[in-house]
Each structure stands twice: as C-alpha cells, then as structure tokens.
Amino acid sequence: MAKQKLIAELPVLQVRYPRHGESKLGTKPVRFKGGITGQRVQVQITKRKEDYYEAKILSVVLPAHNERRVPCKPFGECGGCTYQRMYYPEELAYKEEQLRVLFTEAGLDLSGFVLHPSPHDRAYRNKMEYSFGNAEKGGPLNLGLHRRARFHDIIDTSGCNIVDTDFETIRKATMAFYREKGIPHYNRLRHEGVLRHLVIRSSETRPMIVVHLLTSSQGDPLVAEYADMLQNLRLQSRLTGFVHSINDGMGDVVQSDKTRIVFGTPDIIEVLHGLEFRISPESFFQTNTKGAELLYEKAVAACGDLSDKTVFDLYAGTGTIGQILSRHAKQVVSVEIVPEAVRDAKANAKRNGIKNMFFLQGDVLSVLDELKDAPDLIVVDPPRAGIHPRAIPKIARTGTGSIVYVSCNPVTLVNDLAAFQAWGYKAVHIECVDMFPRTPHVETVVLMSRVDK
Template identity: 45%
Template sequence: MKKGEIYEGIIEKVDFPNKGRVVIDGKTVIVKNGIPGQKVRFLINKKRGDRLEGRLLEVLEKSPMEKRGPVCSIFPDCGGCMYQTMEYGEQLKMKAEQVKNMLDKAIADAGQVDDDGNPDYVFEGIKGSPMEFAYRNKMEFSFGDEYKDGPLALGLHKKGSTYDVLNAFDCKLVHEDMTKILRCVGGYFRSRGVSFYKKMQHVGYLRHLLLRRANTTGEILVNLVTTSQEEHDLEMLKEELLSLPLEGEIVGFLHIINDSLSDMVQSDETRVLYGKDYFYEEILGLKFKVTPFSFFQPNSYGAEVLYNTAREYIGDTKDMTVFDLYSGTGTISQILSPVAKKVIGVEIVEEAVQAAKENAELNGISNCRFIAGDVLKVIDEIEEMPDFIVLDPPRDGIHPKALPKIVGYGVDKMVYISCKPSSLARDLDLFLREGYRVERICCVDQFCQTVHVETVTLLVRKP
C-alpha cells in the first residue's frame, strides 16, 4: 500500500476514540468517522512503517447497526454526531466495549490479573444520558461560509475543515430555543450583508455565537462575538431576539469583542446590551452561577448521573479531609461537603476558582477551600494531608510529574473521573505499579451521538 492509493473495505470494529479498523490483504488500516459494518472507500493518507491510516471518502453501504435515518440535515458533513444513525442502546453498547477493551489491556499489562491471567476488576458497564437529544446547555457556533465566497453561514465546521461552516439550522443536540436564536441571528446579519472574520487575512466582523441555556430554569445567555473592525447598531437585533417565541427566556444579550488572532472564543471586552451576564443552573439540589466562559458540564442531565456515580464510588467520607484535584468550578467539592470534614479543591483556571468560591457561598457551604494553581506545584504547598482524593483532570490526564506526588499521599482510596479513557489507561499504569488496584469502573455517557464518553474509576490501596 502506498500513500494516495484508494481502497474499499468493511469497517470491522471501531476502537476508542473513533478509530475504525479495515483489513485489506492482511494489513489493518485505521479509518476514522465510521461505524462497524459500513463498507467504505478511503484514501491512504499516512504510512509509518506498518501503521496505515486512511481518510474516509465515501460510505458505500450502510452498516446493519444503522437502524434509523439522520436526524439533521448536515449529517454526515458535520463531524459532531458520528453515531446518530445508530440506536442509542447500540451506541452505549459500543462505547462500553471500547472502554473495557482499552482498560482491560492496561490493567492486565500492569499485572492486575486473576489466576487465569484475565484483568481482575469489576467493570460495571455504562450509564446513558437521561436525554438523548437537546441535552447541550452550551454551544459555540461559528460564522463563515459553506464554500469560498459563498453566502454567510452560521453553524458548525465541516468535518475535517477549519474554514467551511455549515448552517446548523436543525441541530438536534441543542434545545429548540437555541435553534430559533441561531436562525434569527444568522438571518439578521445575512440580510444586511455583514462580513465574517476571515482567519487567514484577519479581516472581518462576525466571529461566533455562543449560546448557554440552563436546563433546569430555561434561562438563556446570548453572546455575540465579533472583532472591533466594524461598528454595527445591535439594537434591532436585540429587539428581534427578545420577541422570539421561546420556551425559556433570554436573560442576557452580550456583545463580546475578540481581536485575538486565535480562533478560540475569548473576550477582550464584554458589553452587556440587555439583562445580565450570568444565570443559575442546578445540579443535585445545588445552585451554580454560570457566566459566558464558565466551565460547566455541557450536559446537566448527564452530569447528575456522573456525579451520583462518583458519589457512590467515593462512599463514606465522614470526618475526612478530601482533596478535589482539578476541581473546576467546585461541583464535586460541594457535593461532598455535607459528608466530609473539609474539602480542598485545586484548579489552575483562576476564573473557575473564583466561581467555585461564589458557588460555595451561594449554597451556604463553609467547609470548602479552593486554591488557584497548578496541581503539580500546589500539592507541595498544602499543609493538610488528605484522607481521600478525587481526581477529575482535563482530557490529557494527570501531569506525569504530579502522579508520584499524588500516589505519595498513600490514601486508602481514590476516585478518578476521566473524560478521555486513553489518558486514564496511561495513568492507571503508574497507580497499579505503585501499590493501588482498580476495584470498579463505570462509564457515563454525557455526549450522546458522539465518540466521547466519561469514566469513573475506584482505586484502592493494596494492604
């Protein structure tokens, strides 16, 4: 096989994350963005020794697992919901199998096996999201065009492209309120011929539409992100937005100025054009203040399942000092606070730490302390010693230099919440080699239709 050659074959299985396996003449090619059982045409685009990767060109035949039609008009061009033609139960089954296969190997390789050489732990399957569709409480839409010099589009990036934008007028991951707002904003600027920001030339006005909607209250923040290169009166847009027939309510309309060369949504200046710049969301009876850039689980319904699972794994923490490392906005810390002596949260993002402090005060919680800083450095400075540790790191997992320090505390139990099973598999190797064993693992699906999944792991120190 050579780069540039085109082949056809059947995707035999899909490994996490999104790695389809196609066997041609005894050689395995990794082809992303497919479903087991699909017959596909692909182009060899990477070859490193015996490792081959192919770029999907076309699905020639559907998989037997695809038992329903697409639910939106831009599938499969939009790369967000690769599994939407699979019934939800089949998605869950596949994700659970992917995670189990990966972690089985990691745990067995680290030596935690039974007398028959099989990985020796309890895998408790996967818990689904209470809502399969319309579950996202946050969505970032981009302005652009579907093709070069085409009409203004507002929606999601085309799969594999950082430039082409597809109009997401019927995205099923968000509530209908968000769709109505997107249509209103897109139509408003399209009818007026307003320019969008071109990333290569660094010219233009419109950049992003960031929407947040509280699942429990229906309160909505509309955040229009533009450059400062042009000035437009947004009063008429505000009036159009406020007159929309929504199930929820727009409580804030913000104009965010971002002149950064990066495509990341951020603020150089924020102008509140209507209402306020926050709302409150509730999870497990606790209130959390959410601002445009707050880190908050994007699926509030799924987050309750995740945190209930974590709370069950954590168990009794009465009279214990708990370290919540990578604590974000302090959700887990505050859930544990009623049944712990003290909770200390460490988080590198200062805005998240400030939000955690405000949320704790809002909920009348006084036994949580939140520290802004890198876990790697902060744990050397904390005088208290933990009785229990909760780990909820970002996608890349725990810093390799922080792992020995965490293990060095010697706590009897830890719970590791992972949003990327491959990072978890890597980190488990050190935990298991340093005297811990994996007791239980459970997956929680917060991202229906997509390739992503969360994993909760209970680690217990060997006697």
C-alpha cells in the same frame, strides 16, 4: 509526476475507542478515522507505513446492519456527531464494547462495568458555540459548525437534534439578521471581517437563556438593533441576558478582549443535587446537565462514607464536585489554578451556605509540595490530557487511602491508572456515563485503593 494515491473499497472490521477504524488491504492493516463496524467504505490511502497503511474515508458504500435513516439533517457534513445512524441502545452497547477492549488491552481488570445512558439522548446540550462563515468561498453567510475535515467551511446546522428548539430559533434568526444587513464574517485566513462566534447558553432548571455575540473591532455589528431583534423572538424559555465581546485575537477560539453586558444578566443559574451554581460566560460547566447530575451521583457513591473524612478536590474548576461532596464530608479542600474559577467556586459555596470547604488557588504540583497532613481521600477531575506526569507520584506520596478519578478521556485515563498502579494504587471499581450521546465521548469514574500498605 506525483505518485497517485490508492483508493480502495474495504469493510470496517473494528473500531477502537474513540473513533479509530481498522480494516485490511491484502495482509496489511489499514487505519482510518471514523467508520462503524460492519460498514463497507471507500478509503484513500494517505500514508504507507512499514507495518500498516493510514487512510481517510471518502464515502460509506454500504451501511452496517444496525444503521438507520439519519434523523439529523446536517449529519455527515457536520463534524460533531458520530453515531446518529444508530438507535440509542445499540450506540451504548457499541461504545461499551470499545471501552471493554480499551481496558482489557491496557491490562486493567475493569470488565464488569456498565455504560450508563444519558437521561436525554436528544436536545441535551445546554451550551453551543457557533461560528460565522460560509460553506464555500463567496457563498452566503452561515452560522453553524465546521464542516467535517474542512475546518474553514462553516455549514448551516438546521435540523441538529442535540440542541433544543430555542437554540435553533436564536441561531436561525441571527443568521437571517446578519445576512440581511450584509455584515461580513471574520475570515480566518486573511484576518479580516466582523462576525466571529455566537455562544448560546441555557439552564435546565431555570427559565434562563444567555446569548453571547463575539465580533472583531473591524466593523459595526449593529448590537443595539440586533438586541431588539433578540428580545422580540418567541422562545419556550426566557432570554435573560445578552453579552457582546470584542475578540481581535488571531486564533479561532472563543475569547474576549473586551466584554459589555448589553442587557440582563450574563450568568446562568443551574441546580445540581439541590445546590445552586451561578455560571459566568467564561466558566466551564458540563454541557449535559442531567448527565452531569448522574455522573456526580456515581462519583459520590464511589467515595463511600465521608462523614469523618477530609477530601482534597484537585483540578476542581468551579468546585462543582467538591461542593456536592461537602454535604457528606467533614471538610473539602478545593485546589484550582485558574483565578476566575476559584472566584466562581467561592461565590457558589457562599450562595449554598457551605462552611466546611476551603479554596486554594494554585498549581496542583505546588500545593501538594506544601501539604502537611494526608487527606483521607483525593478526588481528581483533570482536563482531557489527563494528570500531569509529575503530579501522579506527588499524589501517591500523600499516602491517601483512596483516590476517585473522574475522567473525560478514557485513553488518558488508562495511562494514568497504569502510572498509579506503579505507585501502589489499584483500580477497584469503575462507572461509565454516556454524557454526550451521538458522539464518541464518555465520562468515567474510577475508585482506586492503596494496596501496598
């Protein structure tokens, strides 16, 4: 007979960044994902380690003193947000303390930082990727997000408060349209069906919304009829484009084998720091526009006076940071491995009349090997996994006096800062921006200076 798993009711004693709750069962630590300090939760022990237990939260028995009635209907079922039960100032203080513990335990003297609030803590997202599916086998078609801890269940996210009303209008109308037509969703286990994803993107600074429908090639999604329905919706903004893509890939990711523009333009135009950026459906762009503007403001300030300096922008993406810095620097060299991102960066630089920026398409490791003259300053904005371990010594060997590290993952950031410290660079200033309210994610800007000259 299988050994029955222990269920216990425990207090949440601490939550470490980003969502690692801790308690004690007897004298042994218990670790689980989620929770808020001060809650009392029911957990199931899933693994018994020598020094601690691993567990999962089954339910919240007693809320923490700083929790409130949740203003978001799908919260609890949806796997997106974590801190909907907190008032925003308390959420900021809570995340700031988690970051302070993370930095202190990593031996970094960064205790004087402040977590800057997002300009908007509701309806801040300019992009949503919804999935078609159902909440239970044989249930009605849903268009929404994955259920927490149950990846194959898709829940209706009506009442989500981090998206604006136009997103909800389009999502609900799409769900109703395809429910009426009886077109099946794509089954991720059997790889059968038609409807896969709906991506909605909007501009904060222009009246623009683009809808991107992704289906398999296994049936007719009635694109023309669906397009007519979209164009008759009453929106606060303006629907400027509709794109349909075929995706026959096995993975549950938003990707396109074949794309067709049904009407309008597929691109969104966004304005940051007075510069225009055209964003194609495949391009990465920060999902909180006003938060991104604040983040880049902190990055520019960290760079200091650039009037006679050459800046290298590594992991540049579509060149957003580099183009903002180009107005302050002598010249900026942008390095990015993805050809489509380099193409978009060049087009945006031309659109903005930027002439002191140069673009290199290639891997950071290779580009740094070919570098002849050291830049005055290097900006790095790597993906969540951080900087490749082989790239850190290459960056350090350039001899640049300063490095500005823009990070979307404080955990990999502290690891990379420790590696840079071994190469003679010390973190001297940090700014944190709460780019994604109600979630555990935080963006940081760190200035490092060379100390072994």
